[in-house]
Amino acid sequence: MVSVRQAERNELRSGVLLPPASAEGSCVTAQSPSIPTEKQPRGKAMAKSRATILPELLQEDERTLLADWLALQKTAGALSSGQISDAELAENSRRFLAALRGAAATGQFIDITAPTWAETRAALEEVSRSRAARGLTPSETATFVFSLKEPLFDLLRQKVGKDADRLADEIWTATMLLDKLGLFTAEVFQKNREEIIARQQRELLELSTPVVRLWEGVLALPLIGTLDSERTQTVMESLLEEIVNSGAEIAIIDITGVPTVDTLVAQHLIKTVAAARLMGADCIISGIRPQIAQTIVHLGLELGVVSKATMADAFALALRRLGKTVVDRVPARPES
Amino acid sequence: MAEIPVLKIGDCLLVSIQVDMHDRLAMQLQDDLTNRIVGDRARGVMIDISALEIVDSFIGRMLNNIAAMSRVLDAVTVVVGMRPAVAITLVELGLSLTGVRTALNVDKGLALIREAIDDPGGALGRGEG
16 A cells, blocks of 8 residues: 555656656755755854844833733733733733833843843733732733743734844744743742642631630531641641640540541541540540441441540530539429 | 659559660550559559650550450559640551550549459440450
C-alpha cells in the first residue's frame, strides 16, 4: 500500500504534477539557504543592539495604548463578573502601563526579577492580590496582562510598517516580556490563594476546639468538622491540658458535628481516649448518629470506650459515676 | 546512683519518681518494688510520675511490667499524675498501658486502690480490659 502510494507520488512528481513540485522545490531552494545564512547574523545583530522601539512606543503612545487596551478588556468581558469596577480596572491598567514604561526605559527586557522591574511587579502583585481575594479565577487574573498583547502588537505594526523581520523581532521581544509578566501574575495569584487558605485553616483550628466544663469533674469536648491528624493533635492537647487544670475525671467527647467516621477518624478518637485514660480520666463518646453507628459496625471498628447516642445520656452516666442524682423539685405530672 | 524511695502508707506502697529515669534505675525500681510488695505484704502500689517529663518506650514498658508483676503478687497498681505531653507520647509510641490503672492525682489514686481492694474481682473501677 505504502509502496504503491510512494510510487504514485514519485510518478506524479516526475511527470504530471511537475509545476507544483518544482514550485515547491523552488520555494525550498529559495528558503533553505536563507535560513542558515541569514538567521545567525540576524541573531547576533539582535543580541548586539536589540534596538527595540518598545520603550519609545510606550513613552509616546501610552495614552492610545491605554485607551485601546481598556476598550479591549471591556469587550472581552473583564467587567462582566461584576467584581471589578470600571474605575478600578482603569486605575490598574494605568498604573501597570506607567510602571511598564518606566521599566522599559532601562532597555532591559530579559530579567523581570531585576530591581528595575520592581515597580511593575508591585503593580501586578496588587492586581493579583485584589483579584485573588475576590475569588476570581487564575485565568481571569492572568488575562489582565495577556490582553495587552493585541493593542500593543497593533501599535507595533503601525510603527514598524512593512519591515517583516523587524516586526517579528519586536513582537517576539514584546511577547516574551508579556508572557513573563503574565506568569508572574499567575504565580502571585497562586501564592495569595494559598495564604488565604492557610489563614482560614488556622482560624478554623482555633475556632473548633473548645473544652467545656459541664459539672465539677465533668468536661465536654464538642467536636465540629472532620478530624484530621493536625486537628486531633490540637484537640488532644487542649483536652488533656484542661483535664490537668480542672482535675476532671470524666470527659465527654461529642461527635455530633463530625460528618463522617472512617477508620482514620476512629483511630484518632481512640488515641485521644487512650491519652486521657493514661492521665486518669475516663472518656465517654456521645453524639453517634444512626448512620455513623452503621458505618462503625460495617468497618469493623472497635472504639473500646463507652459510647452514648446523645450528650444528655452521656452526661447522665457521668453524673451517676460521680455519685450524683438529679431530682425533680416538683413531682412530675402524670403523663397523659 | 540515686535511689527511688518506696514509701509505705498502710497497706499501700507509694513510689514517687522525681528524677529522670534511666534504664538501670528502672530495673532497680522493679527489683525493689517486688521485694517490698512481698516483704510488706502490700495490697496496692501507687506510682506518682507527675515530675516525669521525658518518657521512652522502655519506661512505658517498665510501667506495664511493674503492673503485671504486682498483679501476680495480688497487688493493685495505679499510675498517677501523668502529664499531657507524656500521655500523648506514650499513645504515639503505641503504648496505651491497657493493664495499668491510672488516676489524676495521689488522692484519687488512693481512693481507686481502696475501691479495688475492697471489691476484688469486681468492676475494678474502670472497665478496661
